[in-house]
Amino acid sequence: xxxxxxxxxxxxxxxxxxxxxxxxxxxxxxxxxxxxxxxxxxxxxxxxxxxxxxxxxxxxxxxxxxxxxxxxxxxxxxxxxxxxxxxxxxxxxxxxxxxxxxxxxxxxxxxxxxxxxxxxxxxxxxxxxxxxxxxxxxxxxxxxxxxxxxxxxxxxxxxxxxxxxxxxxxxxxxxxxxxxxxxxxxxxxxxxxxxxxxxxxxxxxxxxxxxxxxxxxxxxxxxxxxxxxxxxxxxxxxxxxxxxxxxxxxxxxxxxxxxxxxxxxxxxxxxxxxxxxxxxxxxxxxxxxxxxxxxxx
Numbered sequence: 524x525x526x527x528x529x530x531x532x533x534x535x536x537x538x539x540x541x542x543x544x545x546x547x548x549x550x551x552x553x554x555x556x557x558x559x560x561x562x563x564x565x566x567x568x569x570x571x572x573x574x575x576x577x578x579x580x581x582x583x584x585x586x587x588x589x590x591x592x593x594x595x596x597x598x599x600x601x602x603x604x605x606x607x608x609x610x611x612x613x614x615x616x617x618x619x620x621x622x623x624x625x626x627x628x629x630x631x632x633x634x635x636x637x638x639x640x641x642x643x644x645x646x647x648x649x650x651x652x653x654x655x656x657x658x659x660x661x662x663x664x665x666x667x668x669x670x671x672x673x674x675x676x677x678x679x680x681x682x683x684x685x686x687x688x689x690x691x692x693x694x695x696x697x698x699x700x701x702x703x704x705x706x707x708x709x710x711x712x713x714x715x716x717x718x719x720x721x722x723x724x725x726x727x728x729x730x731x732x733x734x735x736x737x738x739x740x741x742x743x744x745x746x747x748x749x750x751x752x753x754x755x756x757x758x759x760x761x762x763x764x765x766x767x768x769x770x771x772x773x774x775x776x777x778x779x780x781x782x783x784x785x786x787x788x789x790x791x792x793x794x795x796x797x798x799x800x801x802x803x804x805x806x807x808x809x810x811x812x813x814x815x816x817x818x819x820x
Contacts, residue, residue, distance in 0.1 A: 526600050526626055526653065526688065527565040531747035532711065533740045534602065534655075534732035535564045536571030538781055539579065539587060540791020547583055549590045551791030556594040558789065563744040564736060567591055568629055569620075570604025572662035573734040575777050578795040585619055592624030602655065606631040606662070608638065610645045621651045627688055629655040629732070631662070632672035639673045643681045653688035655732075656681065658702075659715055660693065665734065665773045668695035679705020691715050691732055692723065700726040717743060718766045721758055724750025735769060738783045739818060764816035771809045775801045782806050786813060 537559070540551035556567070569588040570576050576584065592601045603620025605628055607613045617628045628650065633642050647654060658678065661669030671693070672678065679702060682690045689711025692699040696719060703726050706712055714723025717735025724747055731743055742765055749758035772779035778794040782801035785792040786809065794800060801809070813819045 530711075530729040531744055531751065532565045532713075532730040533563050533736055533744050533747075534566040534568055534713070534730065535559060535736035535740065536568040536573040536604070536732055536734060537591070538737055538777060538784060538792070539574045539795070540789075541793050541795050542791065543793070545793075545796050547579075547587060548791040549586070551789075552587065552590050553594045554790050555784075556591060559737075559740075560595070560598060562740045564599065564740050566600040566602050566627065566732075567595065568602040568604050568732060569625075570606075570629075572665065573737065573777055573780055574604075575795050575798070576604065576606070577663075578798075581616070581619075585623055588620055588625060589623040595624075600627060601625045602627040602629055604629045604631075604657075606657075608633045608635070608642070610642060613642075613646050614649055617650050617652070625652060627653055627655055629657050629691070631657040632660060632678075634660055634672070636671075636673045636677070639677060639681065643684060647684050647686045650686055653686055655688050655711070655713075656690045657732075658691060658693045658699075663776070665776045668693045668698070671695070671698060675701040675705050678702050679707075682706040682710050689713060689730070692728070694719065696722045696726060703727045716769075718762075718769045720746035720765065721750045721755055721762050723747075725755075734773065734777075734780050735765065737780050738768065738772075738787070739765065739816070742816075764812075767812045768809070768816060768818075771805065771812055775805065779805075779809070782809055783813065786810055786819060 714728040781792040
């Protein structure tokens with residue numbers, strides 16, 4: 524499918540299903556994709572903290588992307604996630620994702636500010652597909668802002684380069700409101716967290732990629748639509764429901780997202796060893812919040 528062009532776009536960094544032997548469960552993955560295809564999700568991202576990217580080999584990651592692409596079969600857009608400070612290795616990984624059907628790649632900013640401009644000056648012109656820039660420098664923290672990758676003016680300079688599809692914020696809305704001044708209007712500007720949908724809309728966000736997209740993409744799309752049209756009072760109750768689920772789920776990182784998906788009946792929701800599942804008493808709290816939000820009977 525062509526890259527979506529109608530805002531707001533909801534991108535899902537999909538969880539990776541594992542079986543009882545800790546292997547990637549491709550059958551479960553295909554079933555989950557079919558369920559997500561019935562929702563408002565526009566892009567599917569493989570290679571993220573939500574997808575337990577550091578627990579996967581590059582071979583496994585590409586196999587997951589291949590299964591996602593085959594299951595999507597052109598119905599939605601496939602995106603590959605890359606977090607690598609090497610120009611050569613980044614480009615190799617981009618080519619590998621494109622070879623299994625990716626139409627976009629999401630590239631995280633390097634952790635060293637002095638290399639940011641040189642890195643993207645070399646990567647962007649040679650990348651075979653458009654790039655979504657990702658400014659979460661501590662993705663393993665889930666919901667907390669890390670140190671900024673660069674000053675807002677520098678980030679804006681990179682976002683203005685050719686072959687950039689858009690930019691994803693970190694969690695510091697004050698900082699990102701300054702970044703918004705420097706990112707060109709013809710680039711997507713996405714908020715990174717389900718609890719920040721309305722704050723993101725207030726600073727000019729027009730889409731999202733967030734762990735919460737796995738759980739309730741319809742709520743995120745509705746929140747962005749309301750926020751982008753200035754209907755903040757109408758969106759307040761829905762945003763609070765998202766925040767209440769997020770507050771219980773996100774401290775457990777991917778295991779928390781998988782616990783929520785398990786309650787919704789998705790397949791392959793074991794986190795990969797040595798990560799522990801969400802504790803039973805916390806799952807009970809999560810279930811209560813999901814019932815309050817109307818996601819469960």
